[in-house]
Amino acid sequence: MIKKGIGRQIVMHYFIVVFVTLFMVELIFSLAIRMYYYDTIYNHMSNHTTWASDYFQKFVKLNADNDPHYFTEMLDAFELKDTELLILNRKGNVKASSNPFQDEKAIQTSDVLQAASGSVGKWIGRQPSTGEMVMAVSSPLQVRGENAYIVRYVTSLEAVNSKMMNLTLLSSAVCVAVLALVTLFSIGLANSIVKPINNIRAVSAQLAKGKFDTRIEGEYRYELGELASTLNYMAQEIVRSNQIKDDFISSISHELRTPLTGIKGWSETLTSGGFDPDETKIGMNIISKETDRLIGLVEEMLDFSKLQQNEMKLVIGRVKLQELLKEIMLNVWAKAEKKQIQIKLDDQMDKPITVIGDANRLKQVFLNLVDNAIKFSHENSWIHLVINPISAEQVQIEVVDSGIGISEENLSRVRDRFFQVNHQGGGTGLGLAISQQLVELHHGKMDIRSELGAGTTVSVTLPMPIHDPENRDEEVEQMNSEDQN
Incomplete structure (x- = not known):
């Protein structure tokens, strides 16, 4: 017995789907077999009644009711193997029968009524005298264009029903075998899914208890x-x-x-x-x-x-980029002078550049980048601040130094919170993480390229305002609104 859980659900779903499918197939198969056998018997008897109706014209005789041998000759001429033959009048009374024990009551089954109205009729039901299942096919016999008599063939369906029952039992046994195989397969499938899930769940429980050295073993697909x-x-x-x-x-x-x-x-x-x-x-x-x-x-x-906690609020306005960078250079001048580091502003623009942002926060970003460049640069080296417009809507500011650089292993982690390349250098390890998020709050992007021993380049891409002066205030208001949201 599969215990309660996802494994049982998988097995039950497979079982139900396959069971319903096999049940429908079995039902359709049984109906198709029944229709095939019954239609075959009906067609055989119907064709014979049509032949009998045509052949009857040779036996047409006026005042046939007064000739006792007339109907006996018809029985001999129209007989059909394994069927009972009856000659009836229009009211269903038996004029002659191949069964000597035939009840003399008038027959009023649906096939007789259809034959009396001029068409071939079929009836399936139980014979009143014997109780067995039979099929009766009746057809009119015409005398001078009028329905004078009815020829009725009756055959037992017990043998056919027995054969259909055997076929149904055989197909049911096949369905049960298929259902059993599918159930075994679904149990195996469920175990193949549940076993790794239980393993993952057990490891997760260990992790929840603080055992973070635990790992999930095995290759799962x-x-x-x-x-x-x-x-x-x-x-x-x-x-x-x-x-x-x-x-x-x-x-x-x-x-x-x-x-x-x-x-x-x-x-x-x-x-x-x-x-x-x-x-x-x-x-x-x-x-x-x-x-x-x-x-x-x-x-x-x-x-x-x-x-x-997304609680940082920016005071958005128009910031003159060159003035901001020059102010930062003045702030770090004394620190750079101690290490004989030259700081140079390389401006690729002929006119002042204005960006949309919070002047204090942008100053914090670039002050941190320049301060890091000074901290990890050799004495008598240089640092360049490069302004390079990359499109009509964006400007790129690069902080380039010739310092110690960052190894490839540490480069992917340098912006992680609390991470420090050199623990002896001081600091909290939050500077670059904060700078990264501040740049993103300004809808910008920050990239770091570095080679160990060759220096580092930090690129900050910021959006520039639309040149149409009438739209600048609207852009400032939009960024303020986004920041508040």
């Missing part, structure tokens, strides 16, 4: 194979995410501890007193710098949280 691969991939990603989370916690703990240690140390030192104004000023500057660093870390995590 089609959708089950895809499901198994998806669950294995999910487990792998969970393990990776947990590792990234652990690395992030370790990194952020270090990032928070460093400025807090500096703030605490200088606060206690300054509190003890006895320092000259210059030393006090140095301590206060360190406290202010580390505080800004803490604020930056907290804001970065808050921004990421807002992006994950």
